[in-house]
Every structure is written in structure tokens, then in C-alpha cells.
Amino acid sequence: MSYLDQFFGLSGKVAVITGGGGVLAYEIGSGLSQAGVKIVFLDINEEAAQAAATRINEKGGDAIGLKTNVLDLDALKVTRDEVLAKYGKVDILLNAAGGNMPGATISPEQTVFDLNISDLDKVTSLNFNGTVLPSMVFGEVMAKQQSGNIINFSSMAAMQSITRVLGYSTAKAAVSNFTAWMAMEMAMKFGGTVRVNAIAPGFFIGNQNRALLTNPDGSYTDRGNKVINKTPMGRFGEARELVGAIMFLASDSAASFVTGIVLPIDGGFSTFSGV
Numbered sequence: 001m002s003y004l005d006q007f008f009g010l011s012g013k014v015a016v017i018t019g020g021g022g023v024l025a026y027e028i029g030s031g032l033s034q035a036g037v038k039i040v041f042l043d044i045n046e047e048a049a050q051a052a053a054t055r056i057n058e059k060g061g062d063a064i065g066l067k068t069n070v071l072d073l074d075a076l077k078v079t080r081d082e083v084l085a086k087y088g089k090v091d092i093l094l095n096a097a098g099g100n101m102p103g104a105t106i107s108p109e110q111t112v113f114d115l116n117i118s119d120l121d122k123v124t125s126l127n128f129n130g131t132v133l134p135s136m137v138f139g140e141v142m143a144k145q146q147s148g149n150i151i152n153f154s155s156m157a158a159m160q161s162i163t164r165v166l167g168y169s170t171a172k173a174a175v176s177n178f179t180a181w182m183a184m185e186m187a188m189k190f191g192g193t194v195r196v197n198a199i200a201p202g203f204f205i206g207n208q209n210r211a212l213l214t215n216p217d218g219s220y221t222d223r224g225n226k227v228i229n230k231t232p233m234g235r236f237g238e239a240r241e242l243v244g245a246i247m248f249l250a251s252d253s254a255a256s257f258v259t260g261i262v263l264p265i266d267g268g269f270s271t272f273s274g275v
């Protein structure tokens with residue numbers, strides 16, 4: 001075992017990743033798998049979760065894909081029991097399920113007064129409740145084990161206003177706030193054995209934003225160029241660039257005294273006024 005393997009101590013850990021059929025979840029799962037972590041991909045889209053697991057297993061990893069709904073407490077409990085029956089523990093929870101919805105954004109022709117409240121509720125619920133509910137179900141397992149850690153997915157949208165993106169931004173701000181609150185709760189009530197942190201990715205091309213940021217020929221849209229101009233590194237992130245931060249936060253040795261933080265991974269977006 002190399003010094004780094006020993007230092008991060010991730011080999012043999014079990015990670016549950018919600019939204020496991022998504023773009024970022026797969027890359028993170030793939031990176032963790034190479035560090036010896038067993039991966040459980042959970043997604044409302046069962047096929048996508050299983051496809052991600054198959055890709056990891058084909059590369060020699062140990063992964064499964066299960067269907068669950070992060071907004072359904074009963075479904076999550078059934079899933080928790082399945083995971084415990086197979087692996088006997090949960091060391092890491094990544095709350096990656098989330099995303100935006102067209103109805104919860106303000107189109108260029110609209111103002112805030114045209115906001116669709118039903119779509120606002122849906123996007124708020126997916127990103128916020130969809131983080132809280134799995135944290136309750138799998139966090140309870142960790143509290144009983146007296147070990148484990150949770151990593152939430154906030155966003156740059158939580159920190160600064162981004163035109164059009166209302167519901168998603170406020171929900172991600174709530175995810176950041178919940179990260180701090182849950183970190184305090186777990187540390188104070190369970191002897192500091194369960195840590196809770198978050199990452200705040202900047203702009204990564206994914207299924208949900210590809211058409212907004214890039215043209216069919218691969219060039220950037222006007223909005224894509226605006227993002228690049230506000231990113232000192234002058235490019236979008238690559239999904240694999242999240243892996244190192246996740247490994248650090250997930251490691252109970254490397255990050256043993258780190259809890260309640262929201263770590264930006266954004267090419268400097270959050271540091272730059274744009275001027």
C-alpha cells in the first residue's frame with residue numbers, strides 16, 4: 001500500500017452516490033473506485049444507475065446501481081436496507097441528485113413576476129429536500145456506526161446571483177446552509193465522528209446546461225462566453241477535476257478536523273468581480 005493510500009485510507013470504504021446516473025456522479029464514482037471504494041449509485045432512473053455501475057465493474061471496480069427517489073423517505077429506507085444487506089455499512093454519502101428545471105428559471109422575455117411557483121417548488125424540493133432526506137436516512141446509519149461522512153453538492157449559483165436562475169440558486173444556498181447546520185448537529189450530538197461538507201462546483205458542461213453554454217458546433221453561446229470571461233482560468237471545468245476534492249473531504253484521515261465547509265471548485269469564478 002502506498003503512502004497516499006494509507007494517508008487517505010479510502011480503500012474498502014462504501015460510498016452511496018445519489019443522482020448516480022448523472023455525469024458528475026459517474027466521474028466521481030470512477031475516481032473513488034480507483035482508490036478502492038465500493039460504489040452504490042442511486043438514481044430515480046434505474047437504467048442510468050446500473051449503466052454507471054456496469055462501466056465501473058468493467059474497469060475492475062466494485063459497484064452496484066439501485067433505483068431510489070431522494071424525495072421519498074420510504075423508498076430511501078428500503079434502499080438503505082438493501083445497501084446494508086450487501087455491504088454492512090455506509091462510510092460516505094454523496095448527495096449529487098439535483099439540477100435545474102426550465103420552469104423555475106426566468107426566460108429573457110419574463111420578469112420575476114412571471115415565475116411559475118409550482119416549478120419553483122419542484123426545483124427547490126429536488127435540490128434541498130433531496131439532500132436533507134438521504135442525509136437523514138444514511139446519516140442515521142453513520143451516527144450508529146460512529147463513523148462516516150456526507151458530502152453535499154452546492155453550486156456557484158448559491159454564492160452570487162446568476163441571471164435567470166432563481167429557484168436552483170436559492171435551493172443550493174439552502175444546501176450550503178444545511179451543510180453547516182448538519183455538520184454542527186452531527187459533531188455535537190455524535191461525538192465528532194460524522195463529518196458533513198459540501199463542494200460548490202463552478203461551470204462544468206453536463207446534460208442540463210450543454211445546450212445553454214455550447215452551440216451544436218462546439219463553440220460557446222453568448223452565455224457560455226460570459227461564464228468564461230468571469231472565470232480567471234478561462235475554461236469550463238472537467239468532471240474529473242472534482243475527484244481530488246471529494247477524496248480529500250471523504251477521507252477521515254486527511255480531513256479529520258474538517259466539517260461544515262463548502263469548497264469551491266470553480267477555476268476562480270468566485271474570486272473575480274468580472275472587472
Ligand code: NAD
Nearest residue numbers: 019021022023024044069070096097098099155201204206
Ligand atoms: P445530471 O443531470 O447529469 O445528474 C443528476 C441525476 O439526478 C440524474 O441522473 C437524475 O436522473 C437524478 N435524479 C433526478 N431526480 C432524482 C430523484 N428524485 N431521485 C434520485 N435521483 C434523481 O447532473 P450533474 O451535472 O452531474 O450534476 C450533479 C450535481 O452537481 C447536481 O446536484 C448539480 O446541481 C450539481 N452541480 C452541477 C454543476 C455542473 O456544472 N454540471 C455545477 C454545480 C453544481
